[in-house]
Each structure stands twice: as C-alpha cells, then as structure tokens.
Amino acid sequence: MSEQKEDLFKPVGEAAAEIEDENMADQGQANDGVKLTGAQDAMGHPVQEIESLCMNCGKNGTTRLLLTSIPYFREIIIMSFDCPHCGFKNCEIQPASQIQEKGSRYVLKVECREDFNRQVIKSETATCKFVELDIEIPAKRGQLTTVEGLLSEMIDDLSQDQDMRKSIDENLYKKIDDFIQKVKSYINCEPNTIPVTFVLDDPAGNSWIEYKPGEPQHKWSHTQYVRTDEQNVQVGIITRDQLEQRRQEQLKQLANRERNPSESVKVGSANPQFLSDATDIENFNNEVQTFRASCPSCTQECETHMKPVNIPHFKEVIIMSTVCDHCGYKSNEVKTGGAIPDKGRRITLYCDDAADLSRDILKSETCSMVIPELHLDIQEGTLGGRFTTLEGLLRQVYEELESRIFTQTSDSMDEATKARWVEFFAKLKEAIAGKVKFTVVMEDPLAGSYIQNVYAPDPDPNMTIEDYERTKEQNEDLGLSDIKVE
Structure with a gap:
C-alpha cells in the first residue's frame, strides 16, 4: 500500500516542479494545459488549475485540483470548479486510493x-x-x-x-x-x-x-x-449484468446438483496449515508473535499480535489482536484451524450453577447462540469470533445492547417497549450474577465453536453435543456449494 501511494504522489510533485519550470518560460501555461496557482497546502502539495467544460452552460470554466492527505486517514483529491460565464460553482473530493477490501x-x-x-x-x-x-x-x-x-x-x-x-x-x-x-x-x-x-x-x-x-x-x-x-x-467492482450472469450460473449449478446428487464433492483438507509461511519460528507455540501491517482504517503501519492456543479436547485456534496507535482502530478475533468438517455441530449446555459461568467458550463467526429463558438470540456474525468465558460473553452482549441500542433509541420508544427492554436487562443481569438457571444452545454449521467440558475426558451430564447435516441454504451461504476438491 505504501509503495502504491509513493507511486501515485511522488510523480505528481515531480511533474509539478517540471510544470513550474515551464511556466517560467511560457508565462504559466504548460503544454498539457495544467497550470500551477502558486498556492499549496501545509505539506507542500501544489494547487493546480486546468480548463474544463462547464456542464451547466457548455462553455469552458476552471477546475482546481489539490492532492493532499488527511491525518489518521489517507490521501484524497480536492476539486473545485468555477465557471465565469454562468457563475456555476461546484466542489467535491475523490479518494486517491483504490476501493478498500471491505x-x-x-x-x-x-x-x-x-x-x-x-x-x-x-x-x-x-x-x-x-x-x-x-x-x-x-x-x-x-x-x-x-x-x-x-x-x-x-x-x-x-x-x-x-x-x-x-x-x-x-x-x-x-x-x-x-x-x-x-x-x-x-x-x-x-x-x-x-x-x-x-x-x-x-x-x-x-x-x-x-x-x-x-x-x-x-x-x-x-x-x-x-x-x-x-x-x-x-x-463499481462488478456490473449489474455480471451480477445477473453470476446468479444465473449459481442457479444452473444448483439445478445440476439436484438432478445429480451423486456428484457432490467432499469438502476439506488432509493437511491443514495455520501459516502460509513454511519457515520455522522459534517457540511458536509459547510466545506471542508480532508482525507489522497496514491499518485497515488509516493505512498507517501498526502491530498485529498473534498467539496459537491449544484448547484441550477440541482443536488449536489462533487469537489475533490489532491496535493502531495512529487512529485508535482496534480489532480482535479468533480463527479456528483445520479442514472444514462434513457436518455442523449443535452444543446445548444447561447452566444450573454459578460455576458454569466460568467455563471457557469459543464462539466462531459462523455460530449462532440462543438462550430461551432470557429471550436472547444472537445471530451468525454478531460479535465476531470470541474466545472468552460464558460470563464474559454475556457481559459483552449486555454492554453492546445497552450502549448501542437501548441508550441510543430509548427516547423514541413507547412505554411498553421500554418496559420490555428493562425487564430483559434485569434478567440478563441475574444470569450474569448466577442467580437464575438457563440453557445455552450454540449452533455452528462449521463445527468451529466450543464450550468447556469440566468433566473431560468423561461426558458432561449437563451438556449434549449433536452433529447434523448442513442444509443447502447453509452450504450456499458459506460458499461450500461451489468448492471442488479433487
């Protein structure tokens, strides 16, 4: 990313210097019609002028361009247009970088x-x-x-x-x-x-x-x-025609699979790897690894910390954390390793003791969680991947709902709705304090979630684990229907 920025902006400064030399020879007019106004921003980026067509009257006006950078963000192009004939004016900005990944x-x-x-x-x-x-x-x-x-x-x-x-x-x-x-x-x-x-x-x-x-x-x-x-x-990444063509192809593939179920493919990998780099890292399993990368918010260099953790009687997961000192961006997530399993998994835990709140829990990005007694339903993708305790997960749910939804919208709620929210938060507080019994149901179509079994290796009398066949809709949503492994 930094190399792309230098390729984009450094030649502009060099071109500006060349234009300035030419301006001294031909009274400020370059061969390509671009002129320097003599003004510049605090970082020395020059303001340029170019003659352009007025879309209001059809005559020529003047467009001024400034390539500059915003602290804690990225480079942008500021443009303003002024037509001396009809008085039309306009100003806007354009990003000087590519469309972001997300x-x-x-x-x-x-x-x-x-x-x-x-x-x-x-x-x-x-x-x-x-x-x-x-x-x-x-x-x-x-x-x-x-x-x-x-x-x-x-x-x-x-x-x-x-x-x-x-x-x-x-x-x-x-x-x-x-x-x-x-x-x-x-x-x-x-x-x-x-x-x-x-x-x-x-x-x-x-x-x-x-x-x-x-x-x-x-x-x-x-x-x-x-x-x-x-x-x-x-x-503008794809056109409407390309989108419709892609949907038609997906419908044809789905129809072919329904007509020929024997052609289903096996999804998975016999040799899963956590690192694309095959080099040997010293004490990889015992130390927190740190590497530098570009911040997805401001594109400045920041540190990402990574630590593999082996969860007993489950699998190895990778905990990743990113903090940017420049713009304050924070991110943490948990990634599970290994091949994609053939079946999804449903875990049901009955919490009848306050000690159950201290159980370790891994909730992947594809996992949904339901607690019927609390009327709590967390959909897939909510909260992202988390490795914490059951109490920590419930506290995060409470804080997110209370600060981002209830506090922001309570003034517009009617009394009945507000009363239901207050009752919900009261029950959730009691559950966090271990004062009520409740049932946790976690359903993960990729079987990448986990609740600690305190009786391991023996079965937990309060927990049941079921493997189930994924539906066609789940395979479509997870992108598994189009995967072909030979």
Whole structure:
C-alpha cells in the first residue's frame, strides 16, 4: 500500500516542479494545459488549475485540483470548479486510493458543540444517518465537510423551495419548517437535544470521521464489513449484468446438483496449515508473535499480535489482536484451524450453577447462540469470533445492547417497549450474577465453536453435543456449494 501511494504522489510533485519550470518560460501555461496557482497546502502539495467544460452552460470554466492527505486517514483529491460565464460553482473530493477490501461503518456520539466541528470525509458511495433525528443523507458527490456542515447543507436544500410550498401546500410548508427548526435546535445544542448518534456507512471504505486520540471508546467507533453483491455493483467492482450472469450460473449449478446428487464433492483438507509461511519460528507455540501491517482504517503501519492456543479436547485456534496507535482502530478475533468438517455441530449446555459461568467458550463467526429463558438470540456474525468465558460473553452482549441500542433509541420508544427492554436487562443481569438457571444452545454449521467440558475426558451430564447435516441454504451461504476438491 505504501509503495502504491509513493507511486501515485511522488510523480505528481515531480511533474509539478517540471510544470513550474515551464511556466517560467511560457508565462504559466504548460503544454498539457495544467497550470500551477502558486498556492499549496501545509505539506507542500501544489494547487493546480486546468480548463474544463462547464456542464451547466457548455462553455469552458476552471477546475482546481489539490492532492493532499488527511491525518489518521489517507490521501484524497480536492476539486473545485468555477465557471465565469454562468457563475456555476461546484466542489467535491475523490479518494486517491483504490476501493478498500471491505466496507466501513463509523459511529460518532455527538455530545457537545465541539463534536459538530469534527471533520467528515463522505465519498460518493457513502450514506449518512442521524439516528435521533431520523435523517438519512443518500449517497451523492464526495465532500470534505463537518458534521454541522452536513446538517447545514440539508437545511439549505430544504429551505430553497419553502416560499413556493407555502403558496401551494401550507400544511407541508409548516411540517418542513418545524423539521428545519428541530435540526437547528440540535446544532445549537439546546436542552434535551444531545447526544446525537451520527452513522457514516461507506461500502467502498473511503469515508472517515475525525478521531481524537484518547477519547472514550463509546464515543467513536469504526467497524468493517464484507460487501454484498449489490454493494459491489454500487461501488463499481462488478456490473449489474455480471451480477445477473453470476446468479444465473449459481442457479444452473444448483439445478445440476439436484438432478445429480451423486456428484457432490467432499469438502476439506488432509493437511491443514495455520501459516502460509513454511519457515520455522522459534517457540511458536509459547510466545506471542508480532508482525507489522497496514491499518485497515488509516493505512498507517501498526502491530498485529498473534498467539496459537491449544484448547484441550477440541482443536488449536489462533487469537489475533490489532491496535493502531495512529487512529485508535482496534480489532480482535479468533480463527479456528483445520479442514472444514462434513457436518455442523449443535452444543446445548444447561447452566444450573454459578460455576458454569466460568467455563471457557469459543464462539466462531459462523455460530449462532440462543438462550430461551432470557429471550436472547444472537445471530451468525454478531460479535465476531470470541474466545472468552460464558460470563464474559454475556457481559459483552449486555454492554453492546445497552450502549448501542437501548441508550441510543430509548427516547423514541413507547412505554411498553421500554418496559420490555428493562425487564430483559434485569434478567440478563441475574444470569450474569448466577442467580437464575438457563440453557445455552450454540449452533455452528462449521463445527468451529466450543464450550468447556469440566468433566473431560468423561461426558458432561449437563451438556449434549449433536452433529447434523448442513442444509443447502447453509452450504450456499458459506460458499461450500461451489468448492471442488479433487
């Protein structure tokens, strides 16, 4: 990544120097039509001008370009256009880097007036949402702005046609005016208006909300996710025709398997490896290994720690942790090794003693967990891969639901809904304290999850383990239907 950035930006500086020399010879005009304005940013990146077509009047205007970098983020291109003939103006930003491997989702808790001044980079594929205001700004042109700037621009757009609305539909005019006043009250931080939850979601991964080192974890968070096929079409990785063609091929393959079930393939590997590197690492099983890589958030160099752990009577897993000192990005996950099993696994544990809460538990990314007595249902992918204790997992569930859902949306809930949430949290607290008995059911189609058997190697009287055949839908979701092993 760093080599790509140098290839992208270093030649620009060299080209700028060449253009500057040519400008001295021909009064500021280069052969390719690019001129230097003489202005530059704090890092010395020059502002360039180029003549371009105005899409409003069809005559030529001037586009100014600045290739610069945002601290704790990455390089961007800032563009502004001005037409002297019709007065049309426009400004936007474009990422100077490739589409990221995963999409990004930022959440900022706006708790004071200063938080409205946070810088925001919104790419042309990103959507913005203000949860308490029930506002969603759709994907459009890229912007370098602030949180307040996004709201102010929306107010300006709504206010433009208010005079016309007043003469045509006064009722609609009043509703929009009330909404504008409500948004302004939030910007001014009037009583009972903050905190506000601001969510920035970009499937291309090229958007960003300013991070301030050392602030509480609940205030700013960044998560990454795997794009869907529809989002890949949105960011331009594949076309709509390619997506439809892929779906048709998948339907044909599924139909062929249904007609010829004997052609099913065996999934797995006889020689699983945890490292692509075959070199011998000293004390690999006893020490925490550290390697440096690029941060997926700001692309700066950061450290990733890795430690293999052998879980008795189960298998070896790899615990990985990444912390970026530049932007505050944090990530931890657990990866299981070995071949993909032929069957899924369902583990049921009846917890009738507080000591059961101290059992080790490994929940993989593909595992779902249900506790009927607590009305708790955790779907696949939620919380990612975790190796902790049963108590630690329940505490994390409590903290995530309480801080990210209940606290942020409780003001908009009716009394009945709020009462159900309060009752749910009370039962969950009792379970964490070991005061109630409950049943944990973990279902993993890849059989990569585990609950400690305290009676090992003897069977646990309170735990049952069942292996089951995966459904066709599960194989499709896990990408196993298209795997061919010869």
